[in-house]
Amino acid sequence: MSTCRGEPPTPDPHLHAHVTIANMVRGRDDGKWSAIGAGGRDIHRHAHAADALLKARIRRVLTQRYGIAWKRDPHTGAWEIAAIPERVRTLFSKRDGQVKALLTKLGTSYGEASREARKVAAAESRQARLPDLEQVDLRADWQRQLAAVDVDAAELVHSCRHGRAVLPERPSAQEIAAWIWRPEHGLTAHRKVVTRADVLAAVIDALPDGVRDLAEAEALTDEVLACGPAVRLPDSGASHLTNSDRYTSNDILHAEQAILDSVRRRYDTGTAVVGADVVRLALGTFQVTNGLELSDEQRVALERVLTAGHGVEAVIGVAGAGKTTLMAAARAAFEGRGLVVRGAATAAVAAANLTAESGISSRTIATWLQRISDAERPGLTGVDVLVVDEAAMVDDRELATLLGEAERTGTKMVLIGDPAQLRAVGVGGGFGAVHRQIASLILRENRRQRDPIERKAVELWRADQKHEALRAWGQGGRVHAGRGAADTMARLVADWAAAREPYRTGAPEAVHDELAGVLVLAGTNAAVDRINLAARAVRREQGEITGPDRVYRVAGGRSIALAVGDHVRVRRNDYRARRGEAERDVLNGYRGHVTAIDERGRVQVEWRYTGPDGPSLASEWIGPSYIANGGLSYGTAMTVAAAQGTHRRARAHLRHGPGPAHPVLGDDPRPGNRPPVLAAGTPGNRRGPRPPWPGSQRGRRTAASPVRLCRQFGGHTHRRLPHARTRPHCGPTGEGREAGPWRRTFRTPSRGRARPYARSRRQRGPRPGQLQHPGQR
Known part of the structure; x- marks a missing residue:
């Protein structure tokens, strides 16, 4: 059941829909009750696609009937009517304005408020429902509000209607593919694997002319997947769900392959080798000057970095292992041989800290990439050794660029970090793959904690x-x-x-x-x-x-x-x-x-x-x-x-x-x-926790959940806390909100339970975050 409304309590245009979906249905053939959409998961997986489809249909209908033209808002990325200025849209966003005003009164802003804070503010600021108003009253009120800000309503409406129902030119499948797979803001900007449901939503949103129906959107999605940078991955997880096909983009695979190829070519090439006498003298001086003694583990790692001669080195250090000390000692030895050492980090403050604490003059990864991409700048020319701090945070595409430039200039790359501590800001996994490829060392001794x-x-x-x-x-x-x-x-x-x-x-x-x-x-x-x-x-x-x-x-x-x-x-x-x-x-x-x-x-x-x-x-x-x-x-x-x-x-x-x-x-x-x-715990379920299915993948995952473990071992071991699984609950525009009583809403008999959607490691294939290239498949 769907109910569309054109006038909310505040008498201003605000199109939205209320959709009620039954959580259980009776089978037509066997007469048994079961949950729909794999217990609701399949529905929520398509929330963004449903939202995009509704908006695309609105664009199509308004263009065909009234000649409306559309453009993307540069701030939000949403499609807006081109002729309506931003100040007019803001004027008529009454509920939005009420919520923002209340949040501001409470000392914050809408943009920085959490989803929960916005929901509370929306509930507190909601007005009582107004009696039905005649259409003429609404129009008169809208015109009055426009006149108050010196906007002529008739002229504004006339400017929106071009008088010809001509759809804008639709981008080609190749152009759509280039848009949705763009590295900076596309589907794989921050994740390596997406599903066909994600691609479907992105394709629909990329169409300025909207779509005729879902079938057209599905067909266009197939075209985009066939001609663009998309690469089909093996099935994994809940493959029985709709649009569950997995994809990545060519640029990610190319970056992964480039990383591995560069590491292999530069293995044992005699790059930036420091003699044993220089190493001994430099490390001895470093220890005396700084009043410390390197551990045997640190010495072994340093000797490998300084004397092995690999063009790419990767050292994993656990928290508190002394990675900063290691880099400072390596700098002393490299400079003792007359080599130029520079540093790189993902954040400017981290680069400044690296400079202050290790003595290595450092810049951000972005700055080095700018030097590399600009033909008039030197790139890594003149740099003998580049130390990359917290290398596990570096995006694979950026790491591939750095390694390629280092190979061109003969620069030794020393990667330091720990994949178990921090993950990449974009798509990662490259640092761990490099470490495995060259069988490098791990600093396991935690020298920081005395407890x-x-x-x-x-x-x-x-x-x-x-x-x-x-x-x-x-x-x-x-x-x-x-x-x-x-x-x-x-x-x-x-x-x-x-x-x-x-x-x-x-x-x-x-x-x-x-x-x-x-x-x-x-x-x-x-x-x-x-x-x-x-x-x-x-x-x-x-x-x-x-x-x-x-x-x-x-x-x-x-x-x-x-x-x-x-x-x-x-x-x-x-x-x-x-x-x-x-x-x-x-x-x-x-x-x-x-x-x-x-x-x-x-x-x-x-x-x-x-x-x-x-x-x-x-x-x-x-x-x-x-x-x-x-x-x-x-x-x-x-x-x-x-x-x-x-x-x-x-x-x-x-x-x-x-x-x-x-x-x-x-x-x-x-x-x-x-x-x-x-x-953080989750909203309680009054009927208490529902045990996971014995022996199921979900049961094993639930037992290992860090949040559940913290509740178990965090001072509440004498009782079991109320717990309910939460899932994103779709609003009219596909925005997620936490649905606390999910189990109560979608509680089903055994027949209605979805199959465990995680299979064995062998069946699943590579996990997101791991390097994936044709040779590994």
Whole structure:
């Protein structure tokens, strides 16, 4: 059953639909009841495709009937009526405006608010349903609102209607394929494998003229898959589901193959070899100068990097193994032979930290890629050794480019990192494949933690023994599991407030001491958003954030409200000092606070950085256009990946997890710091947990779930907490929201249960994140 509405409680145009789908149906032949769509999974897998189809049909019908022209919004990427200016769309977004106003009143913005916060604000700001109004009343009201902003309604309508129902020229299948598979923002920009359902949604969205029906969209999808960069992968997982065919893109496969080929060609080529006498002298001097002694494990790894002569080296180091020390010692030995050593990191702050802590002059990966792509710049010419820090975070396509240039210039590549700690920002797996290809070494000794519980737990976690690791952490008081997400979040914020109390001295640098000393991490951006919003509300209440909020629109349809005192993090590099426009560059990863906002909307941000002469304060004005491009975000909490390199100075660590980026293991604190690992629970089910199917894949996965494990070992071992599996629940536009009582809605008898959708490792083939190329299949 579907009900379309044209007028919500506020008398403004707002097209939406209410769709009710039965969760069970009676079989026509056998008369038995069963769940539809594999227990609902098949329906939700196609949520984006259904959303795209509805919007495409609207584009087609309005174009054919009224000659409407369409264009993409540069901020949101959504199709909009070309003749309607943005200020008019904003004017009539009444419900959206009400929600944003309430969030702003609460000290945040719509763009930075979590999905849960938006839902609460929407419910609180909802007005009572108005009585039915005559169509003429609505039109008169719309015209009045337009006149209030000096817009002539008749002229606006006339400008939208071209008087000819001519569909815009449809891009060819090749052009659509190039668009949906583009490396920067396409289907495989951040994942290696997509399904045909994902491709179907992307193809429909790429059509400015919309579609006639679903059959046309399906046929066009087949054409796009046949002619474009798509590569069909072997079936894996729930292959019985609709549109479950798996695909990747050619650029990913080519990058993977290029990485392996380059590593093989440069194996044992005598690249940047340092003599034994030079190694002995350099390492001895390094130890005496720095007052430390390298372990036997570190010495073996260093000797291989310095003397083996491979063009590409890869060293995996567990958390606390002394990877920074290893790089500093390697630099001393390489430079002792007269070689030029440079460094690279994914983030500008990480590159700055690498420079400060190892003495290796470093740049971001993006900067090196610009030097390589520009024919008038030297690329890696003149660089004998390039050290890549946290190489597991480097996108495979970028790594392939670096390796290709290094092979051209004869530069030795030394990759340092740990795939078990941080994953690639884009698509990864290349670093681990390189390490396996050359049978390189692993630094297994955790030299950072002195506490035996911490050392043992980290070892167990890396060995994929999560039950034992979390039991060890739980027994040591490191794991605290709440009864649900809200309970856990409240506890984390309370712990954060307590941990920061010693820094609230009012001293000029107290805010920077706090940002460096209290580190709040989460595994997902959604959790980071919730923590930052809660922390901002606390700081606003305590008077640390003053003055009115200035709201900035951000690319992607989001917005951010800033005021004096806000903790912020820089998200984009602005090399203004290199351009001669300022004294200092503004680099991705800097964290500081807002000290002023002027009448032009510029924001003054102050941060502390470590330079050659030690810590110093810096301050720069940041313009609205920089913020609009995503240059600033709230900075109290951040993801584990974003915290690369920042943990070394923190004294208190608070973590919300676990999450997809291994936040439990991600960045471990220095000796003496014992972080509570806070595991978010899920909304409770009043009827209690439903046991997994005995022996099923789901049962085994559920038993190994980090969240479930944290609840089990995080101080609640005497009882089993209420738990309900959550799944994305589709709204009218395909936006996901958590459906807490999922089991109650889709509870089915045994016949209605979907088959386990994960098969054996051999049947599944390579997992996403692993290198996949024809030779391995």
